[in-house]
Amino acid sequence: MKIVILNTECANLTSIRIAIERLGYTPKITCDPDFLLTCNKLIIPGVGTAASAMNVLHQKNIVNIVKNIKQPVLGICLGMQIFCKFSEECNGINTIGILNNCSTIFLKSSHLSLPHIGWNCISFNTSHPLFKNIKTNSRFYFVHSYIVPINEYTLAETNYGVSFSSVIQKDNFFGVQFHPEKSGDIGSQLLKNFLEI
Template identity: 50%
Template sequence: MSIIIIDTGCSNLSSLSFAIHRLGYKPIITSNYKDIRIAKKIFIPGVGTAKTAMYNLNKYNIVQEIQEAKVPVLGICLGMQILGSYSMENNVKTKTLGIFDSIVVSMKKNKLSLPHIGWNYVLPVKNNVLLKNIKKKEYFYFIHQYIFPINIFTIAKSIYGESFSAIMCKKNFYGVQFHPEKSGKYGSILIKNFLEI
């Protein structure tokens, strides 16, 4: 099975690659549209900014390949956020992939420090194959300041001063705001669930 980790040009790819390897799969890290076109599973990892990630995806000419993918696609953290319509990072409107009809916004300033870093629980709000064998309120590792508000695509939420989308799904496109590759046992289960779709 061809498992692709898209090199967005601004991500730490090794931890995700290792997590997939530990499950017995051999992912390929690439930004080549030919590889993406024949993939059976696609990961869009996330570290960096939406502006840089979208610049690189356009430079590599793979935006349309991602948008038209018929196989399961999993966006992680920033990789999830660029599946939306726009990102408002740094109060600048950046057009993203347009899969989820929702806009990424900054978390509200409150007594909690930003960015949101550390372990937090994830509460399912809809049934989904991605959550198979994962109990309610299991903890995952987050590091982010921008969020999708709760919307029609939300299948699990988390709370850090406010509720936000922790997992989203639209057809074959999935997104997680946390880092499953850094989330221990349940992160590994989630990755396995995705690989077995």
């Protein structure tokens, strides 16, 4: 199986590659359009800003390729947020536009610090291939200041002062707000589930 990790020049490419390799696969880190068009699975990682990720996609002229890809795609953290049409980061930036939603900053709270860092639960009420062998309220590792609000494509939600989408799906696009590559065995199970979809 050809697995591509999109090279958005973010900081966690190696940790995602290692997590996939531990599952017995050999992923390729690239933004070459030929690889994107012929891969079986595409993973869009996320550490950094929406502006930096979108700059890379525009420089490589692959925004429309990613938006129109037919293979299963997994967006992780920022990778999920740029599925939206707009992000509040950097005073506002247009993103890919797979979802007709905006990525927004957490509402500030007097007792909760930003970014949201650490282990938190995801809650879901439906069976889904992505959740195979994963129980509702399982804990995953989060690092983020921006969220995708709960919407019609939300599969699971998490609460940190406010409830937000922690897993989404629209057609062949899957997104997780947490970092499965940093979430131990439960994160490995989720990655395995995605690769087997």
